Amino acid sequence: MRTKNELYQQALRTVAMRRQTARALAQDAQAEAEAAIPGLRHAEEEVRVRGIRCAIAGASGKDRTETAAALAAAKQKLTALLAGSGRPADALEPKFTCKRCEDTGAVNGRTCDCVRRVMQQLRRKEIEELSSLSVSSFDTMQLDYYPNTVDKALGESVRSYMAEVLADLRDYAADFSPATRESLLLVGNAGLGKTHAALAIAGEVLRQNYDVIYVSCPDFFGKLEALHFGTDPSGEEETLFQTACNADLLILDDLGTEFSSSFFLTNLYSLLNNRLGAKLPTIVTTNITDGTLLEKLYTEKISSRLAAFVQIQFLGSDIRVQKAAE
Structure with a gap:
């Protein structure tokens, strides 16, 4: 029989493991796609660089029209490369169990509902083991x-x-x-x-x-x-x-x-x-x-x-x- 805090800590570890697994699978998918699609790595780098430039422009108060357009074009090129290989646009993104907190366990500094659901599941399993x-x-x-x-x-x-x-x-x-x-x-x-x-x-x-x-x-x-x-x-x-x-x-x-x-x-x-x-x-x-x-x-x-x-x-x-x- 676990205390409520022990249950909470176990739920956080479970959610953290989900995030780690999702990111690892995304890395495997990315490596597989880069090996199969010529120019994919360059397209990904282009999205990354354009994204940084767009963010810098916004942070400095400059007009982001040009940088935002360049970022959108880079993303469109990346999506086209993935689609050409039969992959969806989000093929390289981690597939988190909880879309709301992306398996971090928190949203705006508050515990996400997914953690509470895991706590329920853990307690249910414990009760079933104790009661048969x-x-x-x-x-x-x-x-x-x-x-x-x-x-x-x-x-x-x-x-x-x-x-x-x-x-x-x-x-x-x-x-x-x-x-x-x-x-x-x-x-x-x-x-x-x-x-x-x-x-x-x-x-x-x-x-x-x-x-x-x-x-x-x-x-x-x-x-x-x-x-x-x-x-x-x-x-x-x-x-x-x-x-x-x-x-x-x-x-x-x-x-x-x-x-x-x-x-x-x-x-x-x-x-x-x-x-x-x-x-x-x-x-x-x-x-x-x-x-x-x-x-x-x-x-x-x-x-x-x-x-x-x-x-x-x-x-x-x-x-x-x-x-x-x-």
Whole structure:
């Protein structure tokens, strides 16, 4: 799990590599064209010289009519040579991925949107590696797997109930803001789509340029504990904890599958308390459907923090089992 700054630096390196690659390919194309087209190198030099003269004339306040005309004629000659060999006018120019910043990563002193898009892609890849699931969308959640039979407690079918749940979660993601969105507790038996729904929210929130951190409870707190009681010269434990604390949206998956210890309980409480205090939304998924058991496992202090979350019940039959039987 990388911090937002680490993600930003990696995105800058990715964009810089794109620029380097584009320029290298342009140099190869230029060398190939010069070898194939007689007079091309001279025509390129003529464009360069005429361009410098035109710029000097403009900088000194002189009339640029003559120098501009000479530059245009030189460019026309170069274009004609390229066209004669079946090459487009921009054949010798670098093909940058981002036309706006030409893969420099900045426009008018501000970070270009292409850097933010790379950050999204990097975070999506990280989440998919940590969750072993793709960051998909609500469109991939098939309602056909939820029973179309009436549930007496609901007074409606599980399928229609889950359609409403997923619609509400879709709305939650579509109009996301860390300052206004509440925290969610997705509760239900295994295989009902809780993690899938959380990752669908993650995909939409990332698209809106917010940063999302996904952690699996056993993996995340297990790593923190190993660092705490082992060797941690670089302070990775604190960095990981603060990254989770400060994310625009934190997804805490599979609460209830971790190894419970005093270290875990202390850090879970601190994490939830810090984020609630900062008014940053957290999505927790758990298979623990009994509120009494939840309090017994996680102490009154933690369960009181979770009680501040909006609880959303997932119902139905294990979708993974249904898919395996198909």
